[in-house]
Amino acid sequence: MPRLVSHPDEVKIVTSRFxxxxxxxxxxxxxGGYEATKKCLAQGPEWIINEMKxxxxxxRGGAGFPTGLKWSFVPKQNPKPKYxxxxxxxxxxxxxxxxxxxxxxxxxxxxxTIIAGLAIxxxxxxxxxxxxxxxxxxxxDKAVADAYAKGFLGKNIFGSDIEFQIITQTGAGAYEVGExxxxxxxxxxxxxxxxxxxxFPAVVGLYGGPTVINNAETIASVPHVIEMGAAAxxxxxxxxxxxxxxxxxxxxxERPGVYELPMxxxxxxxxxxxxxxxxxxxKLKAVVPGGSSTPVLLPEEIENLGMDxxxxxxxxxxxxxxxxxxxxxxxxxxEFALRTIxxxxxxSCGWCIPCREGTDWLKKSLTRFHAGFGVAKDIDNIxxxxxxxxxxxxxxxxxxxxxxxxGFVKKFRKEFEDHLNGKPCPFxxxxxxxxx
Amino acid sequence: MSPETMxxxxxxxxxxxxALVLKYPVKRSALVPMLLYAQDEVxxxxxxxxxxxxARIGITxxxxxxxxxxxxxxxxxxxxxxxxxxCTNISCMLRGGYDVYERFQEELGIGHKGVTADGVFSLExxxxxxxxxxxxxxxxxxxxxxxxxxxxxxxxxxxxxxxAIAEGTDKHA
Numbered sequence: 001m002p003r004l005v006s007h008p009d010e011v012k013i014v015t016s017r018f019x020x021x022x023x024x025x026x027x028x029x030x031x032g033g034y035e036a037t038k039k040c041l042a043q044g045p046e047w048i049i050n051e052m053k054x055x056x057x058x059x060r061g062g063a064g065f066p067t068g069l070k071w072s073f074v075p076k077q078n079p080k081p082k083y084x085x086x087x088x089x090x091x092x093x094x095x096x097x098x099x100x101x102x103x104x105x106x107x108x109x110x111x112x113t114i115i116a117g118l119a120i121x122x123x124x125x126x127x128x129x130x131x132x133x134x135x136x137x138x139x140x141d142k143a144v145a146d147a148y149a150k151g152f153l154g155k156n157i158f159g160s161d162i163e164f165q166i167i168t169q170t171g172a173g174a175y176e177v178g179e180x181x182x183x184x185x186x187x188x189x190x191x192x193x194x195x196x197x198x199x200f201p202a203v204v205g206l207y208g209g210p211t212v213i214n215n216a217e218t219i220a221s222v223p224h225v226i227e228m229g230a231a232a233x234x235x236x237x238x239x240x241x242x243x244x245x246x247x248x249x250x251x252x253x254e255r256p257g258v259y260e261l262p263m264x265x266x267x268x269x270x271x272x273x274x275x276x277x278x279x280x281x282x283k284l285k286a287v288v289p290g291g292s293s294t295p296v297l298l299p300e301e302i303e304n305l306g307m308d309x310x311x312x313x314x315x316x317x318x319x320x321x322x323x324x325x326x327x328x329x330x331x332x333x334x335e336f337a338l339r340t341i342x343x344x345x346x347x348s349c350g351w352c353i354p355c356r357e358g359t360d361w362l363k364k365s366l367t368r369f370h371a372g373f374g375v376a377k378d379i380d381n382i383x384x385x386x387x388x389x390x391x392x393x394x395x396x397x398x399x400x401x402x403x404x405x406x407g408f409v410k411k412f413r414k415e416f417e418d419h420l421n422g423k424p425c426p427f428x429x430x431x432x433x434x435x436x
Numbered sequence: 437m438s439p440e441t442m443x444x445x446x447x448x449x450x451x452x453x454x455a456l457v458l459k460y461p462v463k464r465s466a467l468v469p470m471l472l473y474a475q476d477e478v479x480x481x482x483x484x485x486x487x488x489x490x491a492r493i494g495i496t497x498x499x500x501x502x503x504x505x506x507x508x509x510x511x512x513x514x515x516x517x518x519x520x521x522x523c524t525n526i527s528c529m530l531r532g533g534y535d536v537y538e539r540f541q542e543e544l545g546i547g548h549k550g551v552t553a554d555g556v557f558s559l560e561x562x563x564x565x566x567x568x569x570x571x572x573x574x575x576x577x578x579x580x581x582x583x584x585x586x587x588x589x590x591x592x593x594x595x596x597x598x599x600a601i602a603e604g605t606d607k608h609a
Binding site: 001002003005081090091092093094095096098099124130131132133134135167169170171172173174175186187188189190191192207248249250251252256257258288292323325326327328331336339340343346347349 | 459460461462464465466467468469471472493502503506507508509510524525526527529530531563564565566567568569570571575578579580582583
């Protein structure tokens, strides 16, 4: 069972019911659950969307798109049915926050889904979990069944004349399906390859109907925004970055865990105080701030870095999914880069050639390099390859592979050079032989 | 023969499939979950499983294969009764995921995608399983085991071996 952690700097909003048995619907109701939905039923769609806009809640999947704005793009009148799709295909390495949400607070996800449905006028919502989260699907299924039994879901939710149904399901192992258009393809029973945009899902989405797709953490935040009021929620965060964020702190820290901290919280403090500092008294070498697809940051870059979408963007990386991966000074960056790119090579769906071929060649180059058979030209080649993948694919997976690679090569060029001419890697244990 | 009368699956799973194809606005949406549940029961996607799923959804077997080959959890050969999936992605790697993986290899005497001779265990090195803060982590079938060190490996295997013996599936027992 995943361990829950706590730190005095945490502001517990989304995690406020964690560890309190809130997966049980009666307990959830005791803790104030479903009040937000009732309020939204009384207030109506326009009010909900305005609240969401005012809350400055931004998409927690990684892109940071304002949630209220996203919902407002859905046409009010449409010949085809509209849908809400909750993206719980959490697969970005370094990220395990949704895991805890499904485990501890499944009704918050259901509530958020209903509220999103009310806002856009959808009658059906889907909650899609990654295939590995089977035990969490069982928890979600139980919660959904309980909500039906209480009349919170169904033809007349909460005794109103409004219908809302929820279908839950899992995938079967595919990082790419976390991308919104690939997610819709998977839900339609197809290979999870991305669709070209535009049209955006808000206009033409699942089964061709307008669809709002939100990350599970975003959806779980929604009832809290309604409950505490948009202004109070926004005030918990930083400028244009409302509320809190679930940061998954992993790697070489003393106290890894999922911590809920205000948007804009200082990254250095996050590592040294919240995470308890570097394990074994070692030194910080680098940190990946927002899941494995975000460019690495050096210790000197995090001194005054506030963790919100805008500040991390300005620092040349991304807040992404909030997966903070901490790397100590005894780690080989070339090996780390190789492991990162191996993942993207494995997960590239093969639809777009720059990504399919690019990730494969980056993996080959880095494998050879790490094994000590690299030549000086390889470093520039790796950079050239990565640069030519950027922006040339349907979905951001190509970028997700290229950006961190560029970060590693640019910021740790010397360490790459140290691997040249058959020199043994000073850190790594797991040298793979180049098979090219 | 219609899938309603002739089915490979247990009455419970067959009934689940009957409901699943009616659940979605479009029948085909049931495909990915159905393949996973089918695999859970049969152990892998055999030709017969693919044929029945295709018939139930109303698409060609080729179409089913086209989709099934995309998803990394779906397999076309039997795995062990307990499929050990060791994450070695970055967060797990930093905290000794490879050491755990190597220990499993030693204890089981098999490598990536290998199956033990008695069919009780199979082993896989997998990508991130969403347990980064409790690394290194593994899954045995759908069960998570986290915050591991190589020393935990024999105990985990003994636990599952005991289960297999209790269920009478270990031929060497």
